[in-house]
Amino acid sequence: MEEIILKALNSKDDYISGEELSLLIGVSRTAIWKHMQELRKKGYVIDSRSKKGYKLMKATENLDRNMIQTKLETAWVGRELLIFSTIDSTNTEGKRRGAEQLLNGTAILSEEQTAGKGRLGRQWISPKYKGLWMSLFFHPENLEPKDGSKMTILAAASVCRAIEKLTGLTVGIKWPNDLVCNKKKVCGILTEMAADPDRIDWLILGIGINVNLEEQDFPEELKETGTSLKIEKQLSADRGFLVENIDRNALAAEIMNQFEKDSEEFFQNGSIHGILEYYNEKVLVKDRELLIQKAGKALPGIGVGVNEEGHLLVRMDNGELQEFFSGEVSVRGVYGYI
Numbered sequence: 001m002e003e004i005i006l007k008a009l010n011s012k013d014d015y016i017s018g019e020e021l022s023l024l025i026g027v028s029r030t031a032i033w034k035h036m037q038e039l040r041k042k043g044y045v046i047d048s049r050s051k052k053g054y055k056l057m058k059a060t061e062n063l064d065r066n067m068i069q070t071k072l073e074t075a076w077v078g079r080e081l082l083i084f085s086t087i088d089s090t091n092t093e094g095k096r097r098g099a100e101q102l103l104n105g106t107a108i109l110s111e112e113q114t115a116g117k118g119r120l121g122r123q124w125i126s127p128k129y130k131g132l133w134m135s136l137f138f139h140p141e142n143l144e145p146k147d148g149s150k151m152t153i154l155a156a157a158s159v160c161r162a163i164e165k166l167t168g169l170t171v172g173i174k175w176p177n178d179l180v181c182n183k184k185k186v187c188g189i190l191t192e193m194a195a196d197p198d199r200i201d202w203l204i205l206g207i208g209i210n211v212n213l214e215e216q217d218f219p220e221e222l223k224e225t226g227t228s229l230k231i232e233k234q235l236s237a238d239r240g241f242l243v244e245n246i247d248r249n250a251l252a253a254e255i256m257n258q259f260e261k262d263s264e265e266f267f268q269n270g271s272i273h274g275i276l277e278y279y280n281e282k283v284l285v286k287d288r289e290l291l292i293q294k295a296g297k298a299l300p301g302i303g304v305g306v307n308e309e310g311h312l313l314v315r316m317d318n319g320e321l322q323e324f325f326s327g328e329v330s331v332r333g334v335y336g337y338i
């Protein structure tokens with residue numbers, strides 16, 4: 001119902017009368033009024049004037065099913081949407097519900113996370129209304145456990161494309177799955193899975209994007225290495241020009257659109273071949289001096305790229321080409337975070 005009302009409001013630049021809406025939709029004017037109140041509660045700014053009717057002044061900035069669905073072009077990713085105001089972690093919610101309750105491709109989003117999870121057991125700061133904290137739930141048919149980490153590589157490429165398309169910013173990938181803007185982290189990805197020895201039962205792709213966080217939203221220890229899309233847009237804007245919040249609903253939809261396209265081959269046979277060229281263009285390792293932190297040692301080498309398995313290839317100081325997988329090492333640029 002709200003979807004139809006919003007369509008009607010959107011179709012007119014001017015006011016639309018309660019009577020016209022009630023005829024169009026087939027419910028009473030009182031029912032229309034009640035729906036307008038509901039939409040206002042969800043953050044839509046709707047003006048109402050006697051004798052003129054209703055006019056949509058501003059779409060909601062909150063996470064909103066309608067706003068996402070109108071931009072979603074997918075066949076199956078995000079066709080089921082769960083949106084929370086607050087939750088411990090969208091990944092944890094995916095795990096709790098599991099494959100018995102969730103359709104393949106379900107998207108779980110929350111305005112805030114009180115126990116957001118990062119990689120390696122770290123905490124993920126997820127303040128309310130500021131970011132995109134989203135998990136996509138999959139129960140794939142043809143994947144083996146070794147394919148799980150490849151999904152992270154794939155997702156980094158899709159999210160990178162979506163952010164660049166929507167914001168115009170230039171984003172790079174810090175292998176395997178951090179997205180960076182001007183050398184600071186703007187997005188992290190946490191893939192979790194349950195698997196038998198030979199097949200994946202479910203996969204949860206957790207995507208955390210610092211969208212509209214301001215400087216003061218970052219804890220002191222992250223100020224040096226973290227940033228948000230809005231901060232970066234502000235830095236690239238002309239002096240004195242204040243940038244608006246970035247549309248998180250549009251971003252969520254764009255990510256899902258992009259990911260569905262990019263992942264077709266992967267869900268058929270576990271291959272990330274189709275995105276590898278783009279990933280390697282974006283990954284910030286090629287020809288760079290790296291320090292590979294492995295088992296308490298920092299091994300120097302020059303980055304070469306990422307292979308079909310999603311592994312990092314590094315030319316070590318002794319000339320040998322070595323391959324690292326994401327679980328075993330952490331990579332630093334010789335001169336800092338990337």
Ligand code: BTN
Binds near residue numbers: 119135178187208
């Ligand atoms: C990292 O870089 O350490 C990964 C961060 C992943 C954060 C996202 S936010 C949505 C989803 N829910 C979580 O608890 N974590 C992921």
